[in-house]
Amino acid sequence: MNIGNAETNLGTEGMSRLIKSYEDDLAWMTPPPGASVRITGQQVLMTTVMVALTSGRVEMSLLGLVLIFILLLVIYRDLIKALLPVLPMMVVIGWMGGVMYFGGLRYTPLTATLGALVLGVGSEYAILMMERFYEELHNVGDPYEALTITANHIGSALMASGMTVVFGFAALIASPFNIISNFGLVTVLSVVFALITTFTVFVVLMIRMEIRRGVLENAKQELKKAIALIKIE
Incomplete structure (x- = not known):
């Protein structure tokens, strides 16, 4: 199959639909006895490879989320600590x-790994922030004060670590190959968004969940006291 430069405009999804339409047409045309007809050519081979590499990106991201959640749940044995790095x-x-x-x-074979890349890089920043927060919370007892201390002590280190990754991958944007240039751009944006989320969405979730945990713990203690008083009476 040779369609000239149309592949550039159609993209992978368009080429896949075009090949499917050719296959449907061939199904109505019976070849001579002893002969078989198959669509081939560079476009067909490249489209098949691209579809195989990029079609499972959603499943890969979901699998990564589940695996990280299970791992954190096993390590911390705490539902809140397991959920916190995953949600942002x-x-x-x-x-x-x-x-x-x-x-x-x-989407290319490189950018198809976007979900796994975000999970790997972003969850690391969130876990480091969370660990220091709970360490300070154990020392001071107040969530807001613990968050302030955490931001003052580890915030600049996380930002410096993230920016080194950003500037390192930013060099790929200058590549003359589009597939590498796009991967560099996507990676830079992913790390930037991960940093922004760590210092905004993640912090809010962490504070709110910890406050809710405190309310629930107090309610449990009050309930236990009430039950104990009832038993005494």
């Missing part, structure tokens, strides 16, 4: 999907 990364993945859609960026 879902926001980042959603943001990046929107950026790629409205920015006209196509």
Whole structure:
């Protein structure tokens, strides 16, 4: 199959639909006895490879979320601590999907790993922030004071770590190959969004969940006291 430069305009999804339409047409045309007809050519081979590499990106992201959640649950044995690093990364993945859609960026074998990349990089920042927060919370007892101390002590280190990754991958944007240039751009945006989410969405979730935990713990203690008084009477 040779369609000239139409592949550039059609993209992977358009080529896949075109190949499917050819296959449907061939199904109505019976070849001579002893002969078989198959669609081949560079476009067909490249489209097959691209579809195989990019079609499972949603499943990969979901699998990554589940695995990270299970791992954190096993390590911390705390539902809140297991959920906290995962929830903001879902926001980042959603943001990046929107950026790629409205920015006209196509999924490639490299950018198809976007979800796993965001989970790997973003969850690290969130876990470091969370660990220091709970360490300070154990020392001072007040969530807001613990958050202030955490931001003062570890905030600059996290920002410096994230920016080194940003500037390192930013060099790929200058590549003359579109697939590498797009990967560099997507990676830079992913890390930037992960940093923003860590210092905004993640912090809010962490504070709110910890306050709710405190309210529930107090309610449990009051309930235990009430039950004990009832038994005494």
